[in-house]
Amino acid sequence: MNIMNSNNFTSDLNGKTCVKCDKEAKFTGVDPKKAWYCQGCFIQMVRNKFRSALSKKKIYKDADARDTLVVYDGSPSGTFLLNQIDDALKQITYKRLMVKPTVLVLVSETEEPEIQQVIKRVAEIKENFLENVNWFIAHIASCLYDEPLELKEFECNGVEKITAYKSLLASCSVPTYKKELERMLKEKCLQKLAESLKVTKCMVTDDADDLGRLALDQLCLGRGGSLSSLVTVADKRNDFMIIRPLCDLSKREISIYNYLCKIDDHYIQFSHTQSQEKSVQTLTDAFIRTLEDEKFYSTINTVLSTASKIHNTNGKDGSRCSMCYVEVAEFHCETCSAIRNSCSENLDNIFS
Amino acid sequence: MEKRRGPPPCQSKAGCSNPAKIRKAKDGAQLCGPCFSKSFEDDVHETIINNNLFKRGERVAIGASGGKDSTVLAFVMKTLNDRHDYGLDLQLLSIDEGIRGYRDDSLLAVEKNRVEYGLPLIILSYNDLYGWTMDDIVAKIGKKNNCTFCGVFRRQALDRGAFKIGATKLVTGHNADDMAETVLMNVLRGDIARLERCTNIVTGEEGDLPRAKPLKYCFERDIVMYARSNQLEYFYTECIYAPNAYRGYARKYVRDLEKVHPRAILDLIRSGEKVSVKKEVEMPTLKTCERCGYMTSQKMCKACLLIEGLNTGNTDLGVRKSKKSKKVIVETEGEKKEDGGCGSGGGGCGCAGAADETENEETRKRLKDLQF
Numbered sequence: 001m002n003i004m005n006s007n008n009f010t011s012d013l014n015g016k017t018c019v020k021c022d023k024e025a026k027f028t029g030v031d032p033k034k035a036w037y038c039q040g041c042f043i044q045m046v047r048n049k050f051r052s053a054l055s056k057k058k059i060y061k062d063a064d065a066r067d068t069l070v071v072y073d074g075s076p077s078g079t080f081l082l083n084q085i086d087d088a089l090k091q092i093t094y095k096r097l098m099v100k101p102t103v104l105v106l107v108s109e110t111e112e113p114e115i116q117q118v119i120k121r122v123a124e125i126k127e128n129f130l131e132n133v134n135w136f137i138a139h140i141a142s143c144l145y146d147e148p149l150e151l152k153e154f155e156c157n158g159v160e161k162i163t164a165y166k167s168l169l170a171s172c173s174v175p176t177y178k179k180e181l182e183r184m185l186k187e188k189c190l191q192k193l194a195e196s197l198k199v200t201k202c203m204v205t206d207d208a209d210d211l212g213r214l215a216l217d218q219l220c221l222g223r224g225g226s227l228s229s230l231v232t233v234a235d236k237r238n239d240f241m242i243i244r245p246l247c248d249l250s251k252r253e254i255s256i257y258n259y260l261c262k263i264d265d266h267y268i269q270f271s272h273t274q275s276q277e278k279s280v281q282t283l284t285d286a287f288i289r290t291l292e293d294e295k296f297y298s299t300i301n302t303v304l305s306t307a308s309k310i311h312n313t314n315g316k317d318g319s320r321c322s323m324c325y326v327e328v329a330e331f332h333c334e335t336c337s338a339i340r341n342s343c344s345e346n347l348d349n350i351f352s
Numbered sequence: 353m354e355k356r357r358g359p360p361p362c363q364s365k366a367g368c369s370n371p372a373k374i375r376k377a378k379d380g381a382q383l384c385g386p387c388f389s390k391s392f393e394d395d396v397h398e399t400i401i402n403n404n405l406f407k408r409g410e411r412v413a414i415g416a417s418g419g420k421d422s423t424v425l426a427f428v429m430k431t432l433n434d435r436h437d438y439g440l441d442l443q444l445l446s447i448d449e450g451i452r453g454y455r456d457d458s459l460l461a462v463e464k465n466r467v468e469y470g471l472p473l474i475i476l477s478y479n480d481l482y483g484w485t486m487d488d489i490v491a492k493i494g495k496k497n498n499c500t501f502c503g504v505f506r507r508q509a510l511d512r513g514a515f516k517i518g519a520t521k522l523v524t525g526h527n528a529d530d531m532a533e534t535v536l537m538n539v540l541r542g543d544i545a546r547l548e549r550c551t552n553i554v555t556g557e558e559g560d561l562p563r564a565k566p567l568k569y570c571f572e573r574d575i576v577m578y579a580r581s582n583q584l585e586y587f588y589t590e591c592i593y594a595p596n597a598y599r600g601y602a603r604k605y606v607r608d609l610e611k612v613h614p615r616a617i618l619d620l621i622r623s624g625e626k627v628s629v630k631k632e633v634e635m636p637t638l639k640t641c642e643r644c645g646y647m648t649s650q651k652m653c654k655a656c657l658l659i660e661g662l663n664t665g666n667t668d669l670g671v672r673k674s675k676k677s678k679k680v681i682v683e684t685e686g687e688k689k690e691d692g693g694c695g696s697g698g699g700g701c702g703c704a705g706a707a708d709e710t711e712n713e714e715t716r717k718r719l720k721d722l723q724f
Binding site for chain 1: 535536538539540541542544547548598601604605608609612613615616618619620622623624625626627628629630633
């Protein structure tokens with residue numbers, strides 16, 4: 001029996017052959033009962049998923065709107081995204097992707113030494129990917145600025161708002177809403193920075209695992225009708241679009257790809273201290289992990305497939321919630337109203 | 353500073369001064385026993401009125417299993433019918449799945465309800481309807497997947513029973529936790545057709561018998577507290593065949609959600625209510641079963657397919673999508689065309705070509721007697 005150990009993924013190969021060619025198979029995606037690939041075909045399969053996510057929605061058909069903010073958050077998914085955009089621009093494997101990227105390093109760390117570490121590490125990573133494009137580093141707290149920012153290179157923009165940002169999150173008394181508020185502030189930050197750079201598209205690093213969890217979280221928060229907007233590849237919000245090109249790729253596939261392409265050390269190590277507070281998000285995470293441990297491998301895929309087939313009963317028309325931008329509401333949707341009520345600080349200035 | 357001693361006062365809007373004994377899970381209000389019961393009943397009444405669930409003079413069948421939900425449902429329906437003069441003719445309807453040591457005991461609890469509430473009771477059994485008890489089915493297929501058989505058979509059996517007593521509506525004791533679990537299960541299974549309709553307070557209106565869920569917004573904990581504070585007797589043993597791996601995980605998740613963030617239960621229901629399927633997605637169309645006339649999206653309804661599997665020994669039929677089961681369906685249909693039979697060597701098959709004519713005739717008659 002041949003055993004493979006790569007990047008902590010142990011797989012029983014058991015004489016399998018690649019589903020694309022006749023070579024010996026060594027790698028599989030999420031479900032080991034399904035397709036197995038040789039190294040070359042696995043890399044090709046992962047690239048195909050990335051490119052097909054972008055091409056099937058014809059996101060870049062408009063020649064005037066190719067400027068895109070590519071988010072890098074230091075995660076393996078972020079590294080993969082940079083690598084794919086880099087490849088796509090160099091026209092290595094496919095037709096050249098007609099995109100004009102600007103890399104945005106989004107920092108969520110709040111301590112000064114860690115922020116400095118990010119700046120140092122970004123300078124190293126920049127030498128490997130997209131060195132000819134503009135890179136900006138900005139803190140998630142940038143969402144608190146009232147006006148568009150004048151972004152500066154080689155420094156972390158928005159650090160002066162970190163205290164206010166921490167105070168805002170601390171004012172939220174419900175752990176579930178605190179985490180949701182953090183997610184919403186991140187989206188607000190991306191929108192604000194895109195606006196500052198006069199860009200209308202933003203590629204984020206959310207992969208299938210993140211989006212599957214998000215879909216269940218949002219279902220539990222009462223935003224079931226908006227799942228399609230929240231977890232599929234293109235999320236149009238007035239004059240801003242969030243693009244999720246990794247929506248068909250699992251963390252496992254991304255990690256194997258990074259390992260095989262030798263880019264797995266281009267990430268930023270954070271000493272995250274996860275909150276111990278129980279919330280809907282922590283329960284969802286535990287629930288998905290349990291199902292995966294029990295070999296229900298298709299859970300994430302099924303959830304995302306379900307989410308892509310449904311929409312809000314009220315349809316697309318009507319004004320959107322001014323906080324989450326996805327729910328149909330005159331002013332605030334029920335979930336956002338509950339989040340507002342759970343915060344002692346006023347959110348109106350941020351989400352106006 | 354003076355320390356507060358004892359329980360806090362009742363937070364009822366009526367201005368009650370009794371000490372609070374129960375925390376209502378739905379909204380966190382701390383109430384005394386009578387105020388809790390009144391608040392619970394008012395919630396159910398509000399649900400009934402706001403959703404226009406019943407018409408005056410209707411005969412309503414109450415699906416009664418003897419468990420907490422159906423016992424509370426029967427009691428609340430009787431109480432509200434008397435208090436608010438709905439003018440409903442309420443009748444209890446029970447299904448005997450044939451699980452020795454479980455259902456026979458729970459039916460005793462239903463029997464007590466019949467006597468206490470003065471409501472007529474009708475009991476239908478799987479054995480009478482399908483020629484199989486759950487004990488027989490488990491003996492044949494083992495403990496895996498038996499909930500699929502039981503769930504499909506019970507749903508149809510309740511409809512048939514309600515028709516038998518001439519009811520125009522069937523009410524079931526599905527509570528908020530059940531609804532939240534159903535929304536979640538339909539998302540996890542990718543069943544978009546069911547996801548779209550599962551949170552409707554009245555379902556089956558397109559068929560002949562609408563089903564209503566008056567306890568849709570009542571939390572399971574509140575139902576237990578209501579039963580206790582009104583000293584209702586109910587059967588609380590879990591079904592001996594209940595452990596169902598996948599649903600079990602979803603159930604635990606919902607229970608954990610209720611503990612950590614109770615609002616998530618109602619939010620899950622709200623999510624389900626907001627969902628509709630995109631126009632471009634293909635949906636199944638409703639037809640009638642070729643064999644028994646029950647509604648289905650396939651040629652045969654799920655119950656007939658499962659019986660077919662039991663009678664022919666192909667117990668995967670209707671349970672999982674395997675090539676083997678598909679092959680059997682194709683072969684079965686092929687043989688049916690040739691000799692009008694379903695391939696069963698008897699065993700209660702109701703089709704024209706079954707080997708044992710007597711048994712065949714009996715099953716067909718059983719199903720036809722209860723046809724819509």
